[in-house]
Amino acid sequence: MSVRLGGQDVVDGLSFQLQPGERVCLLGPSGSGKSLTAKAILGLLPPGSSVGGGIRINGIDVGRMRATRRPSTARAGMVFQDTQAALNPLVSVGTQLREPFLRAHGMSRREAERAVVDLLARMRISAPERVVRRSSAELSGGQRQRVCLALALACKPALIVADEPTTALDVLSQDEVLTLLSDATGTAGTPSLLFISHDMHAAARLCERAVIIDDGRLVESGALANIIKAPGHRFSRELLAALRHGAGPGAYRVSPVCEVTG
Numbered sequence: 001m002s003v004r005l006g007g008q009d010v011v012d013g014l015s016f017q018l019q020p021g022e023r024v025c026l027l028g029p030s031g032s033g034k035s036l037t038a039k040a041i042l043g044l045l046p047p048g049s050s051v052g053g054g055i056r057i058n059g060i061d062v063g064r065m066r067a068t069r070r071p072s073t074a075r076a077g078m079v080f081q082d083t084q085a086a087l088n089p090l091v092s093v094g095t096q097l098r099e100p101f102l103r104a105h106g107m108s109r110r111e112a113e114r115a116v117v118d119l120l121a122r123m124r125i126s127a128p129e130r131v132v133r134r135s136s137a138e139l140s141g142g143q144r145q146r147v148c149l150a151l152a153l154a155c156k157p158a159l160i161v162a163d164e165p166t167t168a169l170d171v172l173s174q175d176e177v178l179t180l181l182s183d184a185t186g187t188a189g190t191p192s193l194l195f196i197s198h199d200m201h202a203a204a205r206l207c208e209r210a211v212i213i214d215d216g217r218l219v220e221s222g223a224l225a226n227i228i229k230a231p232g233h234r235f236s237r238e239l240l241a242a243l244r245h246g247a248g249p250g251a252y253r254v255s256p257v258c259e260v261t262g
């Protein structure tokens with residue numbers, strides 16, 4: 001997959017896959033093309049950009065399809081750093097979360113309201129019956145990110161793309177969001193996760209496999225454990241240094257949920 005922007009390929013010939021339930025981190029220095037890769041997968045690239053190569057989600061070629069034109073089976077859930085921008089402060093949290101249950105799951109309004117409260121409780125939001133009536137602007141950053149994760153999960157996507165989901169949060173909220181992401185993904189029947197972060201400890205805590213890019217190109221990929229044992233690229237060696245005191249990644253499983261090809 002390539003992303004062309006301003007007359008140049010800012011992402012160039014990138015290929016990787018995510019198997020069902022697999023968690024993969026996309027790592028790379030600042031400006032290496034991680035967010036543009038995430039946006040290309042989500043169908044949210046800025047105007048004036050174009051995608052080359054292929055992006056398949058659940059076997060459907062979505063590379064040149066904007067997010068709003070994609071069939072529901074080929075949409076990915078998204079969690080971003082900027083939770084203020086992700087939620088509409090003029091519409092209550094409950095109304096925003098109710099939509100996927102009404103539209104995608106054909107629930108009645110009453111069933112959808114119940115499902116929203118249950119989902120917020122799963123996201124460890126206390127007093128969810130009260131939170132559903134609030135504006136996102138009345139919530140803390142950590143609460144907002146948990147609402148964003150609930151919104152992503154409510155759509156029951158095969159894949160969640162999380163781009164720096166903990167960067168703007170305090171340490172306690174970071175830990176809570178990582179635990180929720182870990183609980184909500186990574187097993188059969190749960191979404192796969194593409195996790196983008198500068199936080200190597202978080203990547204190692206969540207992901208079995210890493211894709212490492214530099215200057216828009218893939219420089220290394222494979223089991224995080226193997227990259228830690230024998231890093232083959234400058235950035236991987238920096239990754240190793242950051243991981244020295246962190247938790248080691250586990251083993252990963254082997255038809256891809258998401259496939260990006262050069």
Ligand SMILES: Nc1ncnc2c1ncn2[C@@H]1O[C@H](COP(=O)(O)OP(=O)(O)OP(=O)(O)O)[C@@H](O)[C@H]1O
Pocket residue numbers: 005006010028029030031032033034035036037046
């Ligand atoms: N809307 C845009 N218009 C023009 N250039 C852009 C745009 N968005 C990103 N770029 C450029 O594309 C390259 C990759 O940007 P991208 O945001 O994907 O990097 P990143 O790896 O996510 O960086 P960071 O870790 O700092 O968030 C950078 O050189 C960036 O300046």
